[in-house]
Amino acid sequence: MSLQTSPHPAQVAPASAPFLDVRDLRVHFPTEDGIVKSVDGVSFTLEKGSTLGIVGESGSGKSVTSLALLGLHKGTRAQVSGEIRLEGRDLVALPEHDMRALRGRTVSMIFQDPLSALHPYFTVGAQIAEAYQVHHRVSKKEARDRAVEMLKRVGIPQPDRRAKDYPHQFSGGMRQRAMIAMSLVCDPALLIADEPTTALDVTVQAQILDLIRDLQEEFGSAVILITHDLGVVADIADDILVMYGGRRIEYGSVRDVLTRPEHPYTWGLLESMPHIGGDVERRLNPIAGSPPSLIDLPSGCAFHPRCTFKGWVPHGLCAAERPELLAVAGTDRHIAACHLTAETKREIRGRRAAQ
Amino acid sequence: MSSTQHLPGQTAVPADGPSAGENLLEVRGLTKHFPIRQGIVFQRQVGAVRAVDGVDFTVGAGRSLGLVGESGCGKSTTGRLVTRLLEPTAGSVLFDGEDITHTPEARMKEARRNLQMIFQDPYSSLNPRHTVGTIVETPMRLNGINPPQGHKKRAQELLETVGLNPEHYNRYPNEFSGGQRQRIGIARALALRPKLIVADEPVSALDVSIQAQIVNLLQDLQREFGIAFVFIAHDLAVVRHFCERVAVMYLGKVVEVADRQTLYTRPRHPYTHALLSAVPEPDPDGTRRRERIRLAGDVPSPVDPPSGCRFRPRCWKAQAKCAAEEPPLVRISGNPDGHLTACHFPEEPSVEARAQDIVLDPALSGSAESPASSS
Known part of the structure; x- marks a missing residue:
């Protein structure tokens, strides 16, 4: 069952630099109506053999991010800036000819349909x-x-x-x-799977996810899994990146983010779907409204028009100022962008647990 | 969305619904075979796609039945047969005490007053050239219903009921998002105050955050107006949340049916076990190790279904009897009342983790010996 490795095995990057290092990636599309900021300052790192799950609704910029990693925006009107460092090489600045040599070889993609x-x-x-x-x-x-x-x-x-x-x-x-x-x-050293199981039945989905995991173990590839299903992420990923309106709003290990989500949007995603072992009498708690337009993102925190808890933040800060991504206390690299203070969140959690 | 108001002229039904004794919908031996024809001038039938092959179920007034299964199992066809959008090959559909199996199309209008449908794709189920008002009013006009307050007012009331702005009456579907379109489809289905709505994957085309809004809306409407639902979906968690009773379909047949509590905690059919074990859960701790069953391949072709039990080629318990004899859908020993299973060798009634994973997929069988590392 073992396969012979390709004649030129991917070089192992020095231990200091991460295998994939995306810094402040921006993908903007100029249109007649204005600039569509599909990806607006996204950063993450990924090591070989590990899996990153990118989660978000349609229009949150997850697929555009993955296309940027493949260099598929080259030769289009899209404006890509920032850095995508793969084993030290910057893919954003790489000419199309060199990108072609990488595409399919070092970086490859499983498409949704x-x-x-x-x-x-x-x-x-x-x-x-x-x-x-x-x-x-x-x-x-x-x-x-x-x-x-x-x-x-x-x-x-x-x-x-x-x-x-x-x-x-x-x-x-x-x-x-x-x-x-x-x-x-x-x-490939980096495999990007864009909603690889969305069109499939659950039984087949489970087969495909197991297969990706098996092959990853065998080949030691890094995997980026784009999905809207938090269950799939929990099943297969090591890290999770939650995107909203083209920006990162929460990022950390799967365990940290799913057991102690810090952003109200992540709370909403977790509570809006029924779980197979959940309480059927309990009403679903949907996120109000619909995803924002990427041409004209709401001011401040892009999520604030849909957020139930903006009233907890004084002086209308949510609409006025964009929250920074701050480290969550007690974790090593869990970050979230929300104006709610740790005490307020504790109080909100306490109230909801009491309900 | 909680602003669901009363539909005028509709009496509210208590939250627990009417007694389950009376069946609003009774389906017996429902069958649909799509012929496969060959030849240019003289076409002769060379086979049939046996999409639905003898399905029985009942739905009480104000109750909800979920139909789950993989794609190609015939759940959507069943929904279309019940609403008579397709002509059944055999079997009978009793709706509200009347046999509508072969009612001529001209007289179906009457039955459809009480029997509406919500479609999966909110983009193709609304006519792009009609305004929202026209879309919602048309069922009333076609049935010659003239509400006292007038068509327009009534349509606006309906839009408000489903959580849309009544001032959007003159807009076109393209001006709405997917979730809003689905609400328009629901308003249209409500226009005639139906007793039963067949909802064919009503949320699967929507974004995660929007799905919950629509599920809540449907639940509100069901409680408020006492509408019975046949809820077709492949998402097992959504079906469990919405439906009191759930039927699992496989290749045109119901293989197991029970109330949700029983079906999700004490399934007996191996296929139900496999389906439940495949649902990913956002539970990174894995506090409860779940069983892991990986079937090989896909659902076989319904053109030439396997003999005997149709799940047999993918089943790890299959024996000679399974190929020779088709298991009837009956209450097998150990099942509570109303739990029917079609299997010769049923599983233990539990979803607790089994001693050994069942991995039939050849690509995964290499790792089958070692227990799943991540579950």
Whole structure:
């Protein structure tokens, strides 16, 4: 079952610098109506072998962040600034030609909808083989063998036969497996999965998540998982980044963030969905309103128009001043951006526990 | 949203609903086979997609039944058969004491007054060329209902009931967000004061924070107006929250049905076990180790379903009997009243972690021996 590693294993970065270091990333799209600030100052780090979950609603900038990591905004009108340091190299400044050499090889992506990400006109095997051939000097046959081997690794039965099938002949779960096979064919050091299981049934979702975890253990890749499902993040990720309106509002280890969430938006996300073991008599506690427009973000804290607790902060500070990301006491790297003081939060928690 | 007001002319039903004795909807042996035809001039049928293959259930007035299952299990088709958007191949649908299985389309209008539907996709279920007012009023006009306060006033009342601004009466659907559109769809379904609403994945196309708003709205409406629901969804947690009774479907058949408490804590069918074990939970501590079952592959094709028990090819307990004999949906020993299971070799009635994980997926079986590290 073990695969031979690619001829050029990714170099191990020195222990001091993180494997992936994103600093103050901004992606702005100029439009007729104004500048859409899809990503506005996002920073995070990721080590090899670990997983970061990026959580947020549609329009929170999670997918745009992932496209920036792949350098897919190059050649478009998007304005990208900040730093994306992958093993010390800055991907934002990298010319497209060099980015191409990395894309699919060092950084690769699993897209949300495998039916539109796979080409309907080519067989699945040919598409996977192509991804391998672009980065390796191998014969067609070797590439095809490699494709079959990858299909086998991701659990597709009769891989040598199925490699000759077209995407429409695969079921949804199998297509997603084929996508995973394609993204892993060059043993990428960084794997980005954009809502990889959203279109799938729970049973297949569980298979795919287990598979990503297994393959990560085997290849030691770093994984960024973009999702809106906190259950999926709890299941698979080490760190969690909660985004709202293109900005970070909470960031920390999964354990810290999910057991002691510090931002009212994270509270809302956790309380608005029913849980399989929850109390059915208890009413769901939805987040009021809808996500903000990225052209004209609310002043101060972007979440304040929807926040239940803005009344607890004196002098209308939430609307006036944007809260800074501050470290949460008692944790090593859990940060959150909220004006509520620790005492107020304690009081809110106490009241709600009493309810 | 809690501003749900009274629909004029509608008597409120007490929160506990009417007695469960009377069945508002009774479905018996409901079957839908979509023919597969071949040939150019003379088409002959070469097979059939057996989307729904003998489904029985009942829904009491003011009650809610959840239909869960993977995609392709026939839950949406069942919803469409109940509302007669599709013509059943066999079986019967009794609604409010009347057999509507083969009622001609012209007379279906009457039944549909009490039988409405909420669709999954709020983008394609509203006509983009009609104003919100027209969309909500049309059911009333079609049925010749003239509310005393006039169509416009009534439509505005409905918009307010579902938490929209009545002044948005003249706007078009494209001016609304997904959650608001879904509210328009709900207002349309309420326009005729139905007794039963079939909700086909009403929240799955919405953002997480919006889903809860819609679920709460539907619950308010159900309590206030005593509407019965057939709630179709693949999200097991949402179904558990909304429905008193839940039916699990697999490949066109109901494999297990019970009240929610029983089904989620004491499931008997292996498929129900597998479904429940696959739901990810935002619980990083893993205080309670849950069982881990990973099925192999996907749901087989309904064109040529497996003999006997349809879950057999993916089941770890399958024996020769499963291939030969189809298990009936009955109350098996150990089940409380109203808990029906279709299985020859039912599981222990518990979702506690089993001694060993069941991993049938070939890609994962390499790690099957070691217990799940992260659960």
